[in-house]
Amino acid sequence: MGQDAEKVGSYTEFREKVLPRVIADGYNCIQIMAIAEHPYYGSFGYHVSSFFAASSRFGTPDELKELIDAAHKAGIAVIMDLVHSHAVKNEVEGLGNYCGDPNQFFYPGDRHEHSAWDSLCFDYGKNEVLHFLLSNCKYWLTEYNFDGFRFDGVTSMLYYSHGLGEAFCGYGDYFNGHQDDNAIAYLTLANLLIHEVKPTAITIAEEVSGMPGLAAPFADGGYGFDYRMAMNVPDYWIKTIKECRDEDWKPSSIFWEITNRRADERTISYCESHDQALVGDKTLIFRLIDADMYWHFRKGDENGTVHRGIALHKMIRLVTASTLNGGYLNFMGNEFGHPEWIDFPREGNGWSYKYARRQWNLVDNKELCYHYLGDFDRDMIHLLRSYTTDIRKYPVQEIWHNDGDQILAYARGSLLFVFNFSPVRSYEGYGFMVPEGAYEVVMNTDAKQYGGNGLADDSVRHLTNFDPLLKRDGKGWLKLYLPARSAVVLRRVEEDEK
Template identity: 80%
Template sequence: MPNTMRKTTTRKSASKAPKAQQHIGIVKNDPYLQPYEDAIRGRHDHALWKLGQLTQGGKQTLAEFASGYEYYGLHKTEKGWAFREWAPNATDIYLVGDFNGWKEKAAYRCKRIQGTGNWELLLDEDKMKHGDLYKMHVHWNGGEGERIPAWCQRVVQDDETKIFSAQVWNPAKPYKWRRKRFKANKSPLLIYECHIGMAQDAEKVGTYTEFKDNVLPRIVKDGYNAIQIMAIQEHPYYGSFGYHVSSFFAASSRFGTPEELKALIDEAHRNGIAVIMDIVHSHAVKNEIEGLGNLAGDPNQYFYPGDRHEHPAWDSLCFDYGKDDVIHFLLSNCKFWLNEYHFDGFRFDGVTSMLYYSHGLGEAFTNYGDYFNGHEDDNAICYLTLANKLIHEVNPNAITIAEEVSGMPGLAAKFEDGGYGFDYRMAMNIPDFWIKTIKEKRDEDWKPSSIFWEVKNRRVDEKTISYCESHDQALVGDKTIIFRLIDADMYWHFRKGDENENVRRGIALHKMIRLVTASTINGGYLNFMGNEFGHPEWIDFPREGNGWSYKYARRQWDLVDNHDLCYHYLGDFDKAMLEVIKSEKDFNSTPVTEIWHNDGDQVLAFMRGEIIFVFNFSPTHSFTDYGFLVPKGGYEVVLDTDAKSFGGNGFNDDSMVHFTNFDPLYAKDGKEWLQLYLPARTALALRLKHEDEEKQNNEQNKTKSH
């Protein structure tokens, strides 16, 4: 019967010309992808197949599938306590802890659920209490050891022994959310990347509460509408910046309690701030006692076997995205943070490492063929696609951002178009461009055409998060933009009145670099904590090499607060810059329209909506009556990098309205000449004034004159 059906279908299709297959969305948008359309469709179909398998052909939703955290781990029930763990290689599991003297006792022995790799223990309410420390004592053929449960939601470290343990967490008064529903403002998304522990002035580990009380108000005042928090998932080594995760469902206790983290997120929401979590699903710490490295005698339970087991550059373990149980673990992890803590989305770390068997190491990625030559991990691609579908199913307004350096096409395109479904991708080319430019080019050789091309270098169907520098550029071994520009003079000549030429140059370029980057975004803009005001110190976490010092693992807010120093100039400019961007309705969707560039003059001008941005990158040449053709009317200055309030010279009179001059050659296009004074190494933003505004201003001026 099946063979007959196939033959009949073949004869019918041969009787008329086959219908041409429509190109999938990302190929429609980029014809250069046509040679790779089969591979693109193959990845798309793989995700559809896996989605059908996990949801049992649609009998359940992906969100219902990704509910493992409600089953596994330790939970308080009406009858007492329920503990479950997936450990197929174990032969015996006991819970040991404060409640039984850390000894194996029959009452705390788990039972294997027949026909599965799951273990379960049901206990009466009096068998453990809130605050008790515990671990699993796992036995397997040939060995045994204490382990922290993979699904546990609370892990703490002993101050003296430094040993980590799981902790029973069932407070008498669970946190009550004041703002239960929140919708992130993405037009545009202005992200303040931050780290809880190093956010305080004091030389110590900061807390969730201190961040809420001391730092969050600064972020609100500065005008950002999102924070991206690093190092939330529990990690044994503080200096790993949170990237060597051990307990994926536990919020790091070194910063405080779950309730304190929830209070921070709640307060952010009450102030209109979205909270994005830096999530690490690209690898895991190798530790066996604290982590997943050898949970029950099988080092490959969660991770790839053989040559793909360890990450060659990160000294960590690589998840096996081909296992349904691993996908279940990771998808459940995404849903957990959204539901339990009300995070508004995720920035996925290390996506490049996930996409390729090589982890992207040593590869140039110079043409499209490099993304479709068979060295891609289809399992990881499928997982990322499903993760995006799940996250937006749980919260349709959620934000997902991919940290990806190779330029994989379709990463931030819609799933329906053959993409992987991220909302944004990090524009990682931009900070690399600025570092290379500052390091290798004289100021006289900065070309506006190259700058303009680089800050707009993105795929038409993918939104990006633009940034000049993130935490990556602030770490020991690298340099922030301000330090590359000024170096040691920051320590000796950053007091007002004592600035030398090197400091004045650095302050001017720091503002211009940020403005040209932020004003050309198509999705969002990101800044790392303190970089907005030119924080002078690099980040160096406590380690043996620095005597376990916290001196450089903090932020010196007193510098920007001290108006005798120059730091506040940069911080004030950053705030004013964001205000200008937010003042233009639907800034993201307004096209970036080039008006003029001249590499010889080092001048660039472009328009977004009713705002004109003009840059003179020349270090020595100022121009009088420099003209551009723009829509006719009057233009008022809304931002001037050279304003004295931002540490400039104040060469322009920013109270003037600049009116265009008629030219009959361009009258039919509605264009006239706008002529401006452009001091060297400065930038202006000007907004078109409407006639009713001009009339109102004229009437006010008349009233004042009388």
């Protein structure tokens, strides 16, 4: 579904048509879903039948290898979405009744089926199953040269209940006897093997309960994952958009949510997941603008709803990406505000591929507003990646928040990020206590080139105002004009640049 045409795309089409976009946008890693063979296209690849087969509906194994090689030549890592949390129930093409034994790979009795997913649960306590899954990890690394894995459904693996109906409010909830020690042992072994086979490999856990130690090194008693998904962040944004008036968005809540993580674990932050974009739900931009995207997304024809949606979409991405402590994930299309939802071909929609694609033509059309969002995303990624090679080297330091004014400011190194979430109030001369010196604007969400109003003069170099009480700490007052619903990034100018 990564291509524009209303059909199943191929590995070759992705390499030729989509990969160049990823390169131009500045991303350095792609996570590919639905690689392992699966009977039902609409399962998003999560009901796997053949764990050692690259899906033939997208092309040949050699064509997949060519895609990965092309990405590597461009300096882009390729992560595989690995599904070892369950398997499809199909018996003809799957493992459901392999050799006439329904329990050869799966738990017997009440633990045999995953009722919520209509699938089968691996018996991680069997050596043969461990060997099968571990060899599967090694196979994809060595045969196809993948750079690592995003392990799907880790929460489901960790708990006998699959995490369903349980609240995880304290450490006692993680160590109360409800944990599947077999699965925990497998995940730890998998991480050890993956990093032994390929020391540069990346492993990411899709885990929602917050299990301690998941992304801690094995030597420190952890499971050995390199990253865990910050699944709270996209849920927070959807909940905020659906339930809160713009006037009630609280910067203190935003900052806490996007930085709420253990200091010793790296996370993958993101604004929108593929699950939230499925039929029955809406993409992030569609939550903000809805049907007005059909009628008022041509440049010059925008209404208030469109202006609001464009402004908030940029601010949400900037505040999420700039506070990362591990990585930033973008679901394909969110970078330019892909509309509508995802709906795979099925009987209910007449087996249509209309919504099972990415409409790249929208961002390519300079008469539409999509390119504003796409251009902003490209420049944001390049800014965060180019800043002294890696912005993650610098901690996120809160400078100021005021829920009444709806103002948030924080710094990373010499970069200062300032957000005004107020829908109606602009501020003249709003002051912040920052290291004294000169500051220049390096990005502004309100710039006209990104579909904003261009209310501030970004060519002005801002100087801190002297304050004798702040001088002893090497600080001064930086006073800025902050238009409503906008964010600005400034860089403190070094002495030799002044």
